[in-house]
Structures are given as C-alpha cells and as structure tokens.
Amino acid sequence: MTSLTADGLSTTRQPASKARSIWRDVPMDDWNDWHWQMRHRITTAEEMARVVPMTPNEQRTIERALDRFRFAVPPYYASLIDPDDPTCPIRLQAVPGEGELLVGEFDIEDPLNEDGDAVAPGMTHRYPDRVLWVVMHECAMLCRHCTRKRKVGAGSTVITDSDIDAGIAYLRSHSEIRDVLLSGGDPFLLSDDKIQHILERIRSEVPSVEVIRFGTRVPVTMPQRVTPELVEMLRRFHPIYVNTHFTVPKEFTPESESALALMADAGIPLGNQTVLLRGVNDCWALMRKLMHRLTANRVRPYYIYQCDLAEGLEHFRTTVAKGIEIMEHLRGHISGLAVPTFVVDAPGGGGKIPVHPNYVVSQHEHKVVLRNFEGRIVAYEEPRDYSGMCSEGQLCSFCREMVREGTDTVGVAGLFDDDPKNISLVPTAATAEVDVETAAVTAERSA
Numbered sequence: 412m413t414s415l416t417a418d419g420l421s422t423t424r425q426p427a428s429k430a431r432s433i434w435r436d437v438p439m440d441d442w443n444d445w446h447w448q449m450r451h452r453i454t455t456a457e458e459m460a461r462v463v464p465m466t467p468n469e470q471r472t473i474e475r476a477l478d479r480f481r482f483a484v485p486p487y488y489a490s491l492i493d494p495d496d497p498t499c500p501i502r503l504q505a506v507p508g509e510g511e512l513l514v515g516e517f518d519i520e521d522p523l524n525e526d527g528d529a530v531a532p533g534m535t536h537r538y539p540d541r542v543l544w545v546v547m548h549e550c551a552m553l554c555r556h557c558t559r560k561r562k563v564g565a566g567s568t569v570i571t572d573s574d575i576d577a578g579i580a581y582l583r584s585h586s587e588i589r590d591v592l593l594s595g596g597d598p599f600l601l602s603d604d605k606i607q608h609i610l611e612r613i614r615s616e617v618p619s620v621e622v623i624r625f626g627t628r629v630p631v632t633m634p635q636r637v638t639p640e641l642v643e644m645l646r647r648f649h650p651i652y653v654n655t656h657f658t659v660p661k662e663f664t665p666e667s668e669s670a671l672a673l674m675a676d677a678g679i680p681l682g683n684q685t686v687l688l689r690g691v692n693d694c695w696a697l698m699r700k701l702m703h704r705l706t707a708n709r710v711r712p713y714y715i716y717q718c719d720l721a722e723g724l725e726h727f728r729t730t731v732a733k734g735i736e737i738m739e740h741l742r743g744h745i746s747g748l749a750v751p752t753f754v755v756d757a758p759g760g761g762g763k764i765p766v767h768p769n770y771v772v773s774q775h776e777h778k779v780v781l782r783n784f785e786g787r788i789v790a791y792e793e794p795r796d797y798s799g800m801c802s803e804g805q806l807c808s809f810c811r812e813m814v815r816e817g818t819d820t821v822g823v824a825g826l827f828d829d830d831p832k833n834i835s836l837v838p839t840a841a842t843a844e845v846d847v848e849t850a851a852v853t854a855e856r857s858a
Contacts, residue, residue, distance in 0.1 A: 424439075425439065426490075426664065426665065426666065428490040428491050428664070429442060429487075429490050432462070432486075432489070432490040433461055433462060434486050434490060437486075442486075442487070442635075443635050444635060445551075445629075445633055445635040445636040445638070448485040448486055448487055448551070448633050448635055448636075449485065449551065449600075449633075451485075451486050452483045452484060452485050452486070452551075452552075453482075453483065453484045453485075453486070453489055454481075454482055454483050455473075455477075455482075456469075456470040456471075456473035456474050456477075457470070459473065459484070459489075459506060462489050462490075462492060462494065463492055463494040463502060463506070464494060464495075472507065472508065472509050472512070473506065473507045475512055476507035476508070476511045476512060477507070479511065479512070479723065480507070480511060480553070480560050480723065481553050481560075481563065482506075482507055482553055483550075483551075483552060483553045484505045484506070484552050484553075485551050485552055485632060485633045487632070487633055487634070487635065487666065488501065488505060488551075488552050488631075488632045488633065489505065491661065491662070491664070492505065492506075498690065500658070500659040500661060500690075500691045500692065501659075501661060501662070503555070503688070503690060503691050504554055504555055504556065504658060504688075504691065505552060505554075505555065506555070507555060508555065508726065509726075510723070510724075510725065510726025510727070511555065511723040511724075511726075512723075513723070513725055513726070514722050514723065514725075515720075515722075515724075515725035517720055527760060528760050530542070530581050531574070531577040531578045531580070531581040532570075532571075532574040532577055532578070533545035533546060533570060533574060533578070534577075534578050534581060536581075536585070536588070537760060537762055538762065539587060539818075539819075539821060540587055540588060540589050540590060541588060541589065541590035541591065541592065542581075542582070542588055542590075542591055542592070543592050543594055544578055544591055544592065544593050544594065545559075545570075545594050545595055545596065546570040546593050546594070546595065546596075546598050546601065546609060547568060547569060547570065547595035547596035547597055547598050547600050547601050548563055548568040548569075548595060548596045549563065549568040549569075549595070549596045549597065549600050550563055550595065550596050550597045550600065550628065550632075551597060551600060551628070551629050551632045551633035551636065552628070552632040552633070554628070554632075555727075556686055556688055556718060556724055556727045557721075558719040558721045558724075558756075559596075559721075560721065560723070563595070563596050568596065569601065569605070570601075570605075570609075575608075575609060575612065579612050579613070579616055579617065582613070582616075582617040582619075582620060583616060583617055586619040587619075587818065588617075588619060588620060589619060589620060589621045589622060590620070590621065590622045590623075590624065591613060591620050591622070591623050591624070592624045592625075592626060593609065593623065593624065593625050593626070594625075594626040595626070595627075597626075597627050597628060597629055598625050598626070598627060599625065599627040599629045599636050599637070599641070600629070600636070603640060603641055603644055606641075606644070606645075607644050610623065610645075610648040610651075611648075614648055621650065622650050622652065623648065623650070623651055623652070624651075624652040624653070624654060625651070625652070625653045625654070626654050626655075626656075626684075627653060627654075627655055627656075628655060628656040629655075629670075630653075630655045630657075630667055630670040630671055630674075631655060631656055631657050631658075631662050631667060634664075634666040634667045634669065634670035635666065636670075637669075637670035637673055637674065638673075639673065642673050642674055642677045642679070643677070645674075645677065645679060646677040646678060646679065649678065649679075650680075651679050652679065652680050652681075652682065653674055653679050653680075653681050653682070654681075654682040654683065654684055654713060655671075655681065655682070655683055655684075655710070656683065656684050656685065656686075657683050657685065657701065657704075657705060657710075658685055658686065658688065658691060658692055658701075659691065659692050659697065659701060660697065660700045660701050660704050663704050663708070668708055671708045671709065671710060672708070672709075675708075675709040675710075680711070681708075681709060681710040681711065682710065682711045682712075682713035683705050683710050683711070683712050683713055683751075684713050684714045684715075684716060685698075685701065685712070685714070685715050685716065685751070686715075686716045686718055686727075687715055687716060687717055687718060687729055687733065687734050687737070687753075688718060688727045688729070689718075689726065689727050689728060689729045690727075691727070693729045693733050693737075694737075695736065695737045695739075695740035695741070696740075698715070698737050698740070698741065699740065699741065699744070699745060702741065702745060702749040702750070702751070703745070703749065705749070706746070706748060706749045711748070712749055712750065712751035713751055713752070714751050714752055714753075714754050714763070715734060715737070715738075715751050715752070715753045715754070716754060716755075716756060717729075717731055717734055717753070717754065717755040717756070717766075719756055719758075720758050731755060731766060734753045734766065735753070735766060735767070735768055737753070738750075738753045738766075738767060738768055739768045739784070742767075742768070742784055743783060743784025743785070744784060752765050753765065753766050753767065754766065770782055770783070772788055776793075777792065777793045777795060778790050778791065778792055778793060779791045779793065822836070823836065
C-alpha cells in the first residue's frame with residue numbers, strides 16, 4: 412500500500428522521473444525533503460554529465476559560462492530532463508549553454524533599472540500603488556533565462572533585519588502603497604520563521620498595505636518546499652497571492668500539482684508568469700496546452716513576458732511578433748480565463764507594456780469597427796447622447812475621494828483630466844538619466 416505525506420507526496424512509490432535517474436536509490440523521505448534537495452543541487456559540469464550525456468566541448472562550455480554566472484539545479488528538476496534529447500525544454504532552462512557566453516549589442520546589465528529605481532535595500536517603487544521587495548538572493552534553480560542572474564546567489568543571500576527595518580519604514584511613509592510583491596531570488600527559500608516575521612511586520616506596522624504577493628518558482632523547480640506548515644502559516648496573513656512560473660507543460664508532475672493544490676486549498680489565489688523563450692515554448696500549440704494545464708490546476712495565467720534584454724539572453728529572445736502570433740492563437744480559441752497578457756517589460760525601467768493583436772479596425776465619431784478572432788468584422792454603434800457619471804466639472808464620489816486622498820493620476824491617464832495645460836507628457840529627470848545611460852552603454856559597445 413502506498414503511504415502519503417501530509418502534502419500528498421508518496422513516501423514509498425517513486426516518481427517515474429526519479430526511478431530512471433541517478434537518484435533512484437535515494438530514500439523517498441530524503442527526496443521529499445526540500446533541505447535535502449538544496450544540499451544536493453548540481454553545481455558543476457562534472458555533476459551534470461552524470462545526469463545527461465555530454466561531449467567534452469559541452470562540459471567546457473558550462474565551465475566557461477560559470478566564469479560569468481552561477482549554476483545550480485535541484486535533483487528533482489534535473490530528473491525531469493530527457494537525457495536523449497539535447498533540445499529538451501527542461502535542459503535548456505537548467506543547463507548553461509554557449510549562448511550565455513555572448514553579449515548582444517543591445518544587452519543591458521540591469522535591463523529593468525531595478526537598481527536605479529531602488530528606494531530601500533531590495534525595494535523598487537515603480538508603479539504608483541505597489542512595490543517590488545527582493546527579500547532573498549538565492550533560488551532553488553538558477554534559471555538560464557533569469558533577468559536577475561547577475562545578482563542571484565552573489566554575496567549575502569538573505570535579507571537582514573536592518574534591511575527589513577528600512578523597507579518597513581519606507582512603506583509606512585508611503586500610504587499610497589497597497590500592494591507588496593515579495594520576490595527574489597525566491598522568497599520561499601527563506602525559512603518559515605523568516606517569512607512569518609516579514610509578514611507579521613507588514614501586517615502589524617503598515618495597515619495601508621492590503622495585498623501581499625509572492626513571486627516564486629519552487630512549485631515548478633522544487634515543489635517539496637511547499638509544505639503544509641508553510642501553507643498553514645501563509646493563510647494566517649490573507650489576502651496572500653502567489654505567482655509562479657511554469658514555462659512548458661512537461662513541468663507538471665504529481666509533485667508540482669500537489670504543491671499547487673496545497674496552496675489553492677488554503678485559499679491562496681495562484682497566478683502564473685511565463686517567459687517566451689526561443690526553442691523552449693515559442694509555439695502556440697504548446698502555449699495552449701500550458702494554459703489548459705494551468706487552469707486545470709487552479710492557476711490563472713497572468714503574463715507571458717517577452718524575454719528581457721539582459722546579458723547572456725540573446726539566444727533565448729524571440730521577436731515580439733512571435734508573441735503577438737501566439738496571442739492570436741489564444742484569444743477566442745480558449746477560455747478568456749486561460750488567456751494571459753503578453754507584455755514587454757520596457758528597458759530602462761519603463762514597466763510592463765501590454766502588446767496585443769489589433770482588434771480595432773477603424774472608428775469615427777459614432778461608430779467603432781471591430782474584428783473578432785475569426786476575422787469577422789462588425790460595427791458597434793456608439794450612444795449619441797452619452798454623458799458619464801464623471802462629467803466635466805462634476806466629479807463622482809469615487810473621484811472626489813481620490814482627490815481628497817491626494818492621489819495623482821499619472822502617465823497617459825493624466826491627460827484625460829480637465830486641465831487645459833495638461834496636453835503633453837514630459838519625461839522625468841530620472842527617466843532621462845536612464846535613457847542617457849542606456850544610450851552611452853550602447854554607444855560604447857558599438858565603438
């Protein structure tokens with residue numbers, strides 16, 4: 412008879428991937444222990460050569476790549492690699508390749524300007540009502556397509572008490588922030604006690620923060636970390652959201668699905684962010700299957716990201732047109748619940764820009780011409796006597812509340828107000844500095 416742990420993992424029956432791997436003789440109690448997985452990560456070319464066949468040249472490539480970026484793969488994720496397929500999507504995400512040795516003409520060390528937008532150690536405040544807070548600089552697996560690969564695993568990995576103090580102080584002084592995204596590295600690699608400490612401080616000291624989110628890939632790369640104890644602790648601090656990062660359907664296993672079920676059963680809304688990667692998932696049929704697997708496991712597809720302009724990622728990047736093509740094959744063809752937003756995270760810290768197929772064919776004063784996913788063209792008649800609840804000079808109660816709170820409407824949305832002077836957007840000094848710095852780096856490489 413098969414016995415199960417509290418999180419639904421078998422203590423006796425081996426997963427098929429483990430049974431055919433070099434870890435076939437590892438006791439299941441060890442295999443299901445995330446601390447064991449972390450201690451036995453593959454970190455060298457010699458160790459990886461025991462998992463998948465490699466030529467001497469491939470081993471030398473890994474060793475050369477390690478001069479620039481770190482490398483680590485948990486046994487669980489490594490066991491999913493097809494040793495007979497050099498194009499296995501698990502392998503391409505986990506094992507350094509020759510492409511990482513190349514720096515493209517437009518590659519940027521910090522493509523999203525997270526360091527430039529920092530307001531406290533590890534904290535970036537780019538959008539009006541939310542912050543990104545990097546609380547851990549280590550991951551279970553060091554993904555080869557990571558935009559922060561320059562930092563992950565370098566120096567001190569765990570957030571210090573003084574850095575937590577600085578972050579809490581910033582949040583307390585900015586009551587407009589209602590949403591905190593805890594990221595990394597991977598925040599789920601912190602101990603349960605450390606995570607609880609951070610959550611307790613936010614909830615007790617910053618009442619203006621309503622939502623706390625985690626960005627983690629451990630449900631994919633090391634699902635053993637998602638324990639009943641962790642989930643029970645998290646549910647005490649609701650509303651808690653978790654966004655994870657499945658990239659291909661092959662990453663769904665009994666272990667990863669058990670981790671997702673634990674969190675969903677605890678009332679934690681789950682989302683998924685997928686990076687579009689050349690040769691890994693740049694196929695609309697694969698993406699459809701991925702979205703179906705996500706929703707079947709109670710995970711809402713959130714974003715498909717265009718691969719960032721980080722150093723060593725040129726070989727992973729697709730065209731933006733490929734992403735639009737994939738979206739054309741998703742919208743209307745599958746449930747709207749399963750359709751993510753395709754975004755380009757703008758270089759230089761411009762934030763996420765959604766990119767869609769164009770569904771507006773034309774328009775005039777009283778009519779909009781649209782097309783659907785089938786190519787059917789229809790006209791939508793606009794109301795002739797429309798006046799909204801927020802008419803000129805007469806704000807609704809919600810708008811008046813925003814004015815009382817001193818909330819500014821920034822960006823393009825700010826051009827919709829009634830101020831006749833508000834007719835253009837001028838880049839801020841910070842934005843201009845980033846643009847100049849980016850141009851200087853590009854010019855230096857071109858010289």
